[in-house]
Amino acid sequence: MTEARQPPAMLEARDLTLKFGGVTALSEISVDIGHHELVALIGPNGAGKSSLLNVLSGFYRPSQGTVRFEGNDIGRWPVHRVAQAGLARTFQGTHLLPHMSVLDNILVGRYMHMKSTLTTAFFYYPFAHREEVAQRAVAEEILGFLELEHLRHHPVGTLGYGMRKRVDLGRALAMEPRMLLLDEPMAGMNTEEKEDLARFILDIRESRKIPVVLVEHDMGVVMDIADRVIVLNFGRKIADATPAAVQKDEHVISAYLGGHQ
């Protein structure tokens, strides 16, 4: 296996195994994600990519192994606590509210940061109002960053797939994550939409200083934007190296030529 030299890790997963009955989705996987990295997670269908994101983000409990995020052992934390610690994720497809506007969908990501409850909102209206104004300002900044301002009042259900995926990214950004896990954010997009999203992802890492883990099938995109590529096959990690090294790795070549893609 080719190993890349890695910076100090922000996220450290050790010996993760995940079983569903008789199926071993992940087998003794260890990965490190550094503070400034853009890491692609690739592998044939059923290799375990989504399962790994689910374990890292607290949606699945590993059968074995540990996950540490910024020094905390988060492997058994509930999902909301993992999210509050700053690990945000998107899903294959989108988890948006189709009848609500783009702005309101992004505001959903802000709820985690809102201090006012219904009671305080009722008795201390000025405080709740000030807070809502502040939350909207953050949402507006994200709309600007993702070039979605002109769509702010459009119901999400009326948008094309590529734009909906962009709103989904905005919702995740609204959580002010310290790290972003993106599950196939470009699936179903045309070339132009992919190029736009790749630009935003690079910008998220560079100007917003948020490290990104990205599950992606489009090898062109992966090779263009990733600092490092982790390759899974049948639940095992078979490579963890720079894009150039992974392209030449014989285990990776045979996994992809093995009839899966």
Ligand SMILES: Nc1ncnc2c1ncn2[C@@H]1O[C@H](COP(=O)(O)OP(=O)(O)OP(=O)(O)O)[C@@H](O)[C@H]1O
């Ligand atoms: N909830 C589940 N229950 C049972 N088996 C599951 C479950 N989730 C995943 N698996 C199995 O675990 C293995 C890994 O699946 P996973 O979805 O993580 O792969 P993947 O690499 O993300 O695939 P794809 O590229 O098709 O999304 C597969 O054999 C899959 O059938």
